[in-house]
Amino acid sequence: xxxxxxxxxxxxxILFMLGTIGVLTRKNALLIFMSVELQLNAVNLxxxxxxxxxxxxxxxxxxxxxxxxxxxxxVVGLAIIVAIxxxxxxxxxxxxxxxxx
Amino acid sequence: MVSQxxxxxxxxxxxxxxxxxxxxxxxxxxxxxxxxxxxxxxIASFGVALALMSQLLAKPADDRLFLEHLFSWIxxxxxxxxxxxxxxxxxxxxxxxxxxxxxxxxxxxxxxMADDPRYGRFFAYMNLFxxxxxxxVLGANYLVLYxxxxxxxxxxxxxxxxxxxxxxxxxxxxxxxITTRIGxxxxxxxxxxxxxxxxxxxxxxxxxxxxxxxxxDAATVIALLLxxxxxxxxxxxxxxxxxxxxxxxxxxxxxxxxAATMVTAGVYLVVRSHVLFELSGVALTVVLVVxxxxxxxxxxxxxxxxxxxRVLAYSTISQLGFMFxxxxxxxxxxxxxxxxxHAFYKALMxxxxxxxxxxxxxxxxxxxxxxxxxxxxxxFVTFLIGALAQAGVPPLAGFFAKDAxxxxxxxxxxxxxxxxxxxxxxxxxxxxxRMLFLTFFREPRSDAARTAHESPPVMWVPLAILGFGVATxxxxxxxxxxxxxxxxxxxxxxxxxxxxxxxxxxAGIAVVLSLTALVVTWWIYGSGRVDWQALREGLEPFPxxxxxxxxxxxxxxxxxxxxxxxxxxxxxxxxxxxIIDGSVNAIGAGVRRLADRGRLIQTGFVxxxxxxxxxxxxxxxxxxxxxx
Numbered sequence: 096x097x098x099x100x101x102x103x104x105x106x107x108x109i110l111f112m113l114g115t116i117g118v119l120t121r122k123n124a125l126l127i128f129m130s131v132e133l134q135l136n137a138v139n140l141x142x143x144x145x146x147x148x149x150x151x152x153x154x155x156x157x158x159x160x161x162x163x164x165x166x167x168x169x170v171v172g173l174a175i176i177v178a179i180x181x182x183x184x185x186x187x188x189x190x191x192x193x194x195x196x
Numbered sequence: 197m198v199s200q201x202x203x204x205x206x207x208x209x210x211x212x213x214x215x216x217x218x219x220x221x222x223x224x225x226x227x228x229x230x231x232x233x234x235x236x237x238x239i240a241s242f243g244v245a246l247a248l249m250s251q252l253l254a255k256p257a258d259d260r261l262f263l264e265h266l267f268s269w270i271x272x273x274x275x276x277x278x279x280x281x282x283x284x285x286x287x288x289x290x291x292x293x294x295x296x297x298x299x300x301x302x303x304x305x306x307x308x309m310a311d312d313p314r315y316g317r318f319f320a321y322m323n324l325f326x327x328x329x330x331x332x333v334l335g336a337n338y339l340v341l342y343x344x345x346x347x348x349x350x351x352x353x354x355x356x357x358x359x360x361x362x363x364x365x366x367x368x369x370x371x372x373x374i375t376t377r378i379g380x381x382x383x384x385x386x387x388x389x390x391x392x393x394x395x396x397x398x399x400x401x402x403x404x405x406x407x408x409x410x411x412x413d414a415a416t417v418i419a420l421l422l423x424x425x426x427x428x429x430x431x432x433x434x435x436x437x438x439x440x441x442x443x444x445x446x447x448x449x450x451x452x453x454x455a456a457t458m459v460t461a462g463v464y465l466v467v468r469s470h471v472l473f474e475l476s477g478v479a480l481t482v483v484l485v486v487x488x489x490x491x492x493x494x495x496x497x498x499x500x501x502x503x504x505x506r507v508l509a510y511s512t513i514s515q516l517g518f519m520f521x522x523x524x525x526x527x528x529x530x531x532x533x534x535x536x537x538h539a540f541y542k543a544l545m546x547x548x549x550x551x552x553x554x555x556x557x558x559x560x561x562x563x564x565x566x567x568x569x570x571x572x573x574x575x576f577v578t579f580l581i582g583a584l585a586q587a588g589v590p591p592l593a594g595f596f597a598k599d600a601x602x603x604x605x606x607x608x609x610x611x612x613x614x615x616x617x618x619x620x621x622x623x624x625x626x627x628x629x630r631m632l633f634l635t636f637f638r639e640p641r642s643d644a645a646r647t648a649h650e651s652p653p654v655m656w657v658p659l660a661i662l663g664f665g666v667a668t669x670x671x672x673x674x675x676x677x678x679x680x681x682x683x684x685x686x687x688x689x690x691x692x693x694x695x696x697x698x699x700x701x702x703a704g705i706a707v708v709l710s711l712t713a714l715v716v717t718w719w720i721y722g723s724g725r726v727d728w729q730a731l732r733e734g735l736e737p738f739p740x741x742x743x744x745x746x747x748x749x750x751x752x753x754x755x756x757x758x759x760x761x762x763x764x765x766x767x768x769x770x771x772x773x774x775i776i777d778g779s780v781n782a783i784g785a786g787v788r789r790l791a792d793r794g795r796l797i798q799t800g801f802v803x804x805x806x807x808x809x810x811x812x813x814x815x816x817x818x819x820x821x822x823x824x
Contacts (some may be wrong), residue, residue, distance in 0.1 A: 097581070106815075115810055118803070118806050119803055119806055119807055119810070120803075122803075127803075161391060188802040188803065189799075189801065189802075189803075191800075191802070192799070192800025192802075193223075193800070194798075194800065195798040195799055195800035
C-alpha cells in the first residue's frame, strides 16, 4: 500500500512555511541561511513525491540538480557570511544595510 | 572649330601661382626681392600672353582657339569636368589686360609698399590674385571659371583687410566678402541648373546646344542667376555697397582688383554667357536697366565724396554700369572695349591717387590737398590724362569707349538710355573735374599738401606707361567695325547696327557735354570765384546723403542686418537656450526627481526584500492557479 502523495506534499508545505517564517523573522544571517536550506529541501521533497506519482524520473533528477546547486550556493553564501563576520564581528542582517538609496 | 593645343597656355596661370607659393613660404627671407620676383613673374606671364597672341593672330579668323586639358577634375558617372583652359579672342583680351596692367601695378606696388612690414605676404596675395583671375578668364567650363571667381573673391578679402590692425579695414574686408557671396551663391545655383539641364558645364556644349535644350523661361532663370553673381562681383546696384568700403585696402590693390580686373569679371561672365542671355531676352533688359541705374546712382554718390579713393570707387561702380549697359544692348564688343579702356584709365587714376596719398603721407581727404600740380608734376600729368580720358575728352581711350556705348543706345532707338547715359557721362566728367581741381589746383590747404613730394621712379614709370596706354588704347576700336570688335567677333558676333545720328554728331554732343562739366567744375573748384565749401553747405542735406551713398548702407542695416541679428539672437538665446536646451534639461530633471522618490524603496533591510520576494512568488502562484 502506497502512502498517498498528499502526505508528502503536506510535509513539504509545512517545511516550506517553516523555512519562509525563518527567513522573514530571523536576524542572524546563518539562521536565515539554514531556513533557506529548509525551503530548498521542502521543494526537493515535493519534486521527489511528484516523481513517484507520475512514475517519471525527471523529478528526481531535478532534485539532484537542486541539491548540487544548493551545495554550491552554500559555499558562496557561507563565504560571504564569514567575510562579513570578520569585518564586523556580527552576522546580524539588520546591521548590514549600507547599500541602499 | 578645330581646337589646337598650345604648349604655352598652362604657363600663363602657372607663373603667378609659382610666385605666390614662393612669396608665401620664403617672402620674409626674400626681403626687397619679393616684390621684384612677383613683378617679374607677372611680366613673364604677360610675355607668354603676347606670344600666345601672336600665335592666335597667325591663325585664320574662325579658328582662333586654343584648348588645353590639364587633368580630369571631376569624373562621376556621366558627369565630367576637366581642368580645361580655353584661350579664344575674348579670353585673350582679358588675359592681356590682367597680365599687362597687373604687371605695371606690381611694379608700382614695389615702391608703394616699400615700408610695409608684410611686404612678402602682400606680393604673395597679389600673385595669387593674378593666378585666380587668369583661371577665371581662361576656364573652358563654368567650374574652372567659378574656381577663379571665388579665388579672386578670396584674394580681394585678404587684400582689403591687409592692414587688419585697423578694425575698420577688417570690417570692410568682411563686408566685401559677404556681399559678393550673396551674388556668388545665386550664381552657384545657376551653375547647378546648368548641370541639371545640360549635364555638363563645358562652354562649348552649353552654348552650342542651349537653343535646343533650354526654354525661354529656363534661359531667363539661369541667365538672371548668373547675372546675380555678376552684380555682386561687379558691384552693381543693389550689391554695390562693398566697393566703396573696399578702398580700405592698399591703393595698388584698389587699382588692380577693385578697378581694372576683378570687378570687371561680371562683365566678362555676361559676355561669355551672352548666348543664354540672348535666349532669354528679358535677362538682357534686366542687365541694361541695372547698368543704367548703377551708372547714374554711383555717379551722384561720387560727386559728394571727400576721400579721393572713394570718388574713384564710386566712379568705378558707375563705369561698370556703363559696361553692363553696353552688354544689355547686345554690344558685347563695345562692353569689352570699354572694359579694356576703363582698366587703363582707372588703374592709372588709382595709381595716381596712390601716388598722391603716398606723397601726402597717407592723407586721403581732398579737402586737405590742393596745389599738388607743382609738387607732383608727373603724377599730375598722368592723373590728368586718366581723368580726361574718363571724362570723355578725345582722343583719349575713355572718349571712344563711352561714345561707343552711347552710340549703340542712340542707334538702336533707346532714346531714354541714350539721354540717361549722357547724363551719367556728364556727371562723371563733373566729379572727375571736381577731384582734379580740388587735388591739384589752387593753393595747398594743409601742411601735408605744402610738403608733398613726388613719388620715386618705380612708382611713376608705371604711371607713365599707363598714361601712354590710356592715350592710345582708343585706337583699338577706331575703325567703324573696330579692330577689337573684329577680333572679338568670333566670340561675340557683331553688335547691333542701326540708324540714328551720325558718329561725329554724337561725338560732338558728348564732347560738348564733357567740356561743359569740366568748365563748370573749374569755375566752382578751380577758379576761386566760388566758395565751394559754402556751396556745399547751402545744398545740404543732399551732399551729406550722397556722401553716405544715399544711405543704402543704413537701409540694409535696418531691413536686413538688424532683423537678421534679432533672428540670430532669438535662435541663440530663446530657441536654443530655452526650447532645445530647456527640453533636454527638463527631461533630465524629471528623471532625477522620479529617481529621488523611487530609490527610497531600497531600504537595506534584507528581510523586507525577502518578504517582497515571497509575496511575489505567492502572487505568481495565485495568478497561475486562477488561470488553471
